[in-house]
Amino acid sequence: MPAAQDRDPTKLRSHRWLAPDDMRSFGHRSRMKGMGFDDIDFADRPVVAILNTWSEMNTCHTHFRNRADEVRRGILQSGGFPVEIPVMSLGEMMMKPTTMLYRNLLAMEVEEVLRCHPVDAAVLMGGCDKTVPAMLMGAISADIPSVFFPAGPMLKGLWKDVTLGSGSDVWKYWDERVAGNLCDSDWKGIENCIARSAGTCMTMGTASTMACVTEAMGFSLPGAATIPAVMADHCRLATQTGRRAVEMAWENLKPSDFMTEKSIDNGLMASLAIGGSTNAIVHLIAIAGRLGIELSLDRFDELSRITPVLGDIRPSGRFLMEDFQDAGGLPALLARMTDLLNMDCQTVNGVTLGEQVAGAEVINDEVIRTRQNPVSPAGGTCLLKGNLAPSGCVIKSLAADPKLLKHRGRAVVFENYPEMKAKIHDPDLDVDENSVLILRSAGPLGAPGFPEWGMLPIPKKLLEKGVRDMVRLSDARMSGTSYGTCVLHIAPESAAGGPLALVQNGDVIEIDIPQRTIHWEVSDDEIQARRESMPTSIPVPDRGYSHLYAKHVMQADKGCDFDFLVGRSPGMEPAIH
Ligand code: FES
Numbered sequence: 118m119p120a121a122q123d124r125d126p127t128k129l130r131s132h133r134w135l136a137p138d139d140m141r142s143f144g145h146r147s148r149m150k151g152m153g154f155d156d157i158d159f160a161d162r163p164v165v166a167i168l169n170t171w172s173e174m175n176t177c178h179t180h181f182r183n184r185a186d187e188v189r190r191g192i193l194q195s196g197g198f199p200v201e202i203p204v205m206s207l208g209e210m211m212m213k214p215t216t217m218l219y220r221n222l223l224a225m226e227v228e229e230v231l232r233c234h235p236v237d238a239a240v241l242m243g244g245c246d247k248t249v250p251a252m253l254m255g256a257i258s259a260d261i262p263s264v265f266f267p268a269g270p271m272l273k274g275l276w277k278d279v280t281l282g283s284g285s286d287v288w289k290y291w292d293e294r295v296a297g298n299l300c301d302s303d304w305k306g307i308e309n310c311i312a313r314s315a316g317t318c319m320t321m322g323t324a325s326t327m328a329c330v331t332e333a334m335g336f337s338l339p340g341a342a343t344i345p346a347v348m349a350d351h352c353r354l355a356t357q358t359g360r361r362a363v364e365m366a367w368e369n370l371k372p373s374d375f376m377t378e379k380s381i382d383n384g385l386m387a388s389l390a391i392g393g394s395t396n397a398i399v400h401l402i403a404i405a406g407r408l409g410i411e412l413s414l415d416r417f418d419e420l421s422r423i424t425p426v427l428g429d430i431r432p433s434g435r436f437l438m439e440d441f442q443d444a445g446g447l448p449a450l451l452a453r454m455t456d457l458l459n460m461d462c463q464t465v466n467g468v469t470l471g472e473q474v475a476g477a478e479v480i481n482d483e484v485i486r487t488r489q490n491p492v493s494p495a496g497g498t499c500l501l502k503g504n505l506a507p508s509g510c511v512i513k514s515l516a517a518d519p520k521l522l523k524h525r526g527r528a529v530v531f532e533n534y535p536e537m538k539a540k541i542h543d544p545d546l547d548v549d550e551n552s553v554l555i556l557r558s559a560g561p562l563g564a565p566g567f568p569e570w571g572m573l574p575i576p577k578k579l580l581e582k583g584v585r586d587m588v589r590l591s592d593a594r595m596s597g598t599s600y601g602t603c604v605l606h607i608a609p610e611s612a613a614g615g616p617l618a619l620v621q622n623g624d625v626i627e628i629d630i631p632q633r634t635i636h637w638e639v640s641d642d643e644i645q646a647r648r649e650s651m652p653t654s655i656p657v658p659d660r661g662y663s664h665l666y667a668k669h670v671m672q673a674d675k676g677c678d679f680d681f682l683v684g685r686s687p688g689m690e691p692a693i694h
Pocket of ligand 1: 177208209210244245246316317318322324
């Protein structure tokens with residue numbers, strides 16, 4: 118931080134709102150006073166915005182009211198002026214059709230809220246899945262000093278003597294319920310125990326993956342990603358983050374100063390090394406896009422082939438986030454891959470990633486594996502290409518049944534989600550364990566919003582026979598807490614005219630994960646004939662945000678950002694008011 122004598126308040130952004138002797142600034146100051154503040158509260162000191170995604174409809178952020186006060190304490194301790202600003206909350210559990218529909222809306226809100234207010238720095242309070250990328254995208258485009266404060270995972274679930282993981286165990290026990298193996302009272306017991314505190318899902322779902330990615334990219338304080346939401350350490354992290362935000366304001370340390378192609382690679386490798394959610398790929402492409410960096414699926418594939426999976430964490434491993442924290446957290450894991458990461462990248466902390474993880478110690482080699490004994494030497498998540506996915510698709514191979522990594526089977530096609538829901542458990546459905554279940558109209562445009570429908574349910578009649586995994590293909594995403602042999606993000610999606618739209622029941626499809634291929638065994642002539650008889654128009658809603666979304670959202674391989682938001686923003690503030 119600059120020495121006290123080197124801090125020049127006239128260089129603060131807020132100075133231009135609050136200091137001049139003109140009529141508009143008089144108005145700003147007088148209304149501050151109307152709120153009970155005095156000159157000494159806000160004059161010549163950094164204004165730090167606490168962007169809070171608290172909401173009673175966001176089950177993962179219930180502790181954010183208190184945490185905002187703890188962030189505020191840190192800002193005051195360091196001589197800043199805290200202002201809490203609510204922004205849209207994207208709570209994964211309650212929103213329909215999917216929070217992903219609104220990720221870009223929150224990103225736009227964050228960008229504009231930062232730009233239009235007298236803000237010198239921001240603490241971004243997010244956690245539940247889409248809030249993380251949305252806030253980073255907005256802050257990058259606003260290019261105002263910002264530090265991310267993650268909500269932290271909830272405590273482990275506990276039912277009888279069974280440790281439960283949110284999301285993952287819901288799917289698992291629901292299959293048992295459908296198969297007739299779980300009574301009402303046990304099902305209710307699980308409902309009561311699986312989410313027993315504030316915080317985000319405590320498996321390595323999208324929230325925890327994105328928190329780790331954010332930390333690896335240098336956008337949050339060291340160790341932030343894994344601290345459980347209800348621990349005292351999390352309160353202290355909030356205060357530390359507030360203090361650091363004030364320093365960042367004096368240093369004018371902006372996202373454009375520390376976010377680079379190399380830091381994006383660090384985020385990607387961290388996500389692979391923890392066996393992270395496939396959703397991270399889409400979000401990282403979008404985040405990189407805001408920096409003017411074109412992150413391709415091929416780059417993801419290159420890094421996937423060299424990055425070992427060291428985090429043995431559910432749903433692809435054995436442990437939960439609390440165990441990861443106790444084992445040393447993300448800094449300890451990153452310290453085991455310094456030869457792969459770009460350790461010279463800068464962070465919000467004012468030091469390099471290398472300096473940040475130096476000395477981090479692994480406490481438990483079972484949770485954070487050694488390089489000699491990884492969960493997988495590489496390729497935890499893979500890019501597939503072929504005639505069914507010309508622009509690519511992904512699979513979390515680590516979470517798939519190894520027997521299905523090479524598989525050939527006949528397609529059972531569902532036109533859309535309602536049809537799938539209506540027919541999947543029909544005893545007359547023509548399906549067996551070798552079939553390939555296909556869901557279309559589930560992508561960014563088709564659903565719309567790119568929902569997490571990619572882990573199609575196993576048909577009841579197969580569950581009753583003991584089948585627990587099948588090959589499933591879709592243009593949807595899947596929850597980071599999901600698992601199974603699910604090929605996702607097929608691009609282009611069916612609604613955009615991708616080949617997935619042309620698949621028919623009985624067509625033969627082959628996936629070969631080791632070879633990274635997906636092949637649809639239909640001749641080019643037949644594909645052409647089917648295409649000619651296919652309707653081509655994409656439905657666009659007449660009004661509102663849905664209209665904007667449908668007109669501008671890009672495909673999965675491009676990160677699903679809006680086309681008009683890609684690239685570096687000038688980061689300007691409104692000149693006239
Ligand atoms: Fe919020 Fe899983 S529902 S993180």
